[in-house]
Structures are given as C-alpha cells and as structure tokens.
Amino acid sequence: MNWTSSEIVGVLSFLLPGFVSAAIFYSLTSYPKPSPFDRVVQALIFTVIGKAVMGVVLFFGSIVDDDPWRKEWELLLSVLVAVALGLLTAYFLNRDTLHRLLRRLGVTRERSYASEWYSAFSLHCDCYVMLHLQGGRRLYGWPEEWPSRPGEGHFRIAEAEWLTDEEAIPAKGVSAILIPVDQVEMVEFVSQAEPEELSDG
Numbered sequence: 001m002n003w004t005s006s007e008i009v010g011v012l013s014f015l016l017p018g019f020v021s022a023a024i025f026y027s028l029t030s031y032p033k034p035s036p037f038d039r040v041v042q043a044l045i046f047t048v049i050g051k052a053v054m055g056v057v058l059f060f061g062s063i064v065d066d067d068p069w070r071k072e073w074e075l076l077l078s079v080l081v082a083v084a085l086g087l088l089t090a091y092f093l094n095r096d097t098l099h100r101l102l103r104r105l106g107v108t109r110e111r112s113y114a115s116e117w118y119s120a121f122s123l124h125c126d127c128y129v130m131l132h133l134q135g136g137r138r139l140y141g142w143p144e145e146w147p148s149r150p151g152e153g154h155f156r157i158a159e160a161e162w163l164t165d166e167e168a169i170p171a172k173g174v175s176a177i178l179i180p181v182d183q184v185e186m187v188e189f190v191s192q193a194e195p196e197e198l199s200d201g
Contacts, residue, residue, distance in 0.1 A: 018043030024086025
C-alpha cells in the first residue's frame with residue numbers, strides 16, 4: 001500500500017494528541033515503553049478517547065462554525081485534552097484507583113501497577129527495608145529511592161545500618177548508600193522496628 005506524503009502527515013496529525021497522551025503517561029509511570037506497533041495502537045486509543053472528549057466540549061462549547069480562529073481553537077483544545085488525558089491516566093494507574101474499585105466489585109483481582117515489584121513498594125511505602133545482598137550481607141534502612149523494575153537500577157538507602165547476627169552497625173558519616181539491584185537477593189519490608197531486634201533474628 002503506497003501512501004502519499006500528505007496522507008502520512010494527515011495520519012500523524014490525527015494521532016498526535018494520542019502520542020502526546022502516551023508520552024506523558026509513560027514519563028510518569030513505571031510501565032516499560034512498548035514496541036513501535038503497540039505505541040501506535042495506544043496512541044490510537046488515546047486519540048479516540050480524546051476526540052470523544054473534544055466532541056463533547058465542542059458540542060457544549062461556544063466555538064461556532066464561522067469563527068475564523070476555529071482551527072486554532074480546536075488544535076489548542078486537542079493539546080489540552082491530550083495533556084489532561086495523559087496526566088489523569090497516570091494519576092489513576094499510579095494510585096490503583098480504577099483497579100481498586102473493580103476488585104471491590106469482583107471484576108478483577110489485578111492491580112494497576114506495572115509489576116508485583118512496583119506494587120509491593122507502593123503498598124509498603126511507609127516501611128523500612130532490609131536488603132539481603134549477595135554473600136549473606138544484610139542492609140537495613142529507609143528506601144529513599146528504589147528501581148521501578150527488578151532487573152535494573154539502584155536502591156538509595158538512608159539511615160543505613162549493616163546487620164550481623166550479633167549487632168547492627170550504623171554507617172556513620174554516610175547520608176545514603178547506593179546499592180545496585182542486581183546485588184539484592186531478597187527485600188524485606190519492615191515496620192519501624194529497632195535494628196537490634198532484627199539482628200537478633
């Protein structure tokens with residue numbers, strides 16, 4: 001199928017609001033970016049939703065057909081709707097809002113987070129962590145940052161203490177420790193217990 005340049009430009013301009021929404025969504029969530037084909041499909045979905053919202057706004061709005069600035073107003077409105085759609089989608093998925101409602105209704109048992117890893121950290125965001133590292137070492141502290149995915153990135157641990165079987169050894173003079181996620185064998189989420197209690201078992 002041969003496409004002319006004007007047809008390609010027309011398709012891209014039609015999908016542009018969807019690509020804007022998708023770009024905002026992926027920059028604000030931990031979801032991995034999909035393949036190029038899936039991106040086009042998602043842009044199409046965002047575009048359809050955005051066009052529906054625009055249709056409602058234009059129907060109840062005050063823009064008239066003979067307005068000389070109509071095209072400019074519609075372009076501005078489509079960008080605003082695309083930005084709002086991307087922000088709202090990211091907000092609701094990052095807070096598990098829609099899936100929480102659907103779980104209460106018995107429709108699903110899934111969460112909206114990108115993985116169980118991200119879900120665990122979101123559900124325990126008020127907990128300290130104990131990282132079980134390679135070689136049997138254990139590090140206890142407050143997770144200021146953690147990787148969005150289990151296979152890449154680093155933990156940044158503040159108030160860090162190394163735990164042995166006998167005692168907790170504070171990392172004196174250190175404001176935070178950066179640990180590569182590939183060095184971590186297991187993560188424990190710990191309520192605010194004293195490190196001495198943890199070192200005893």
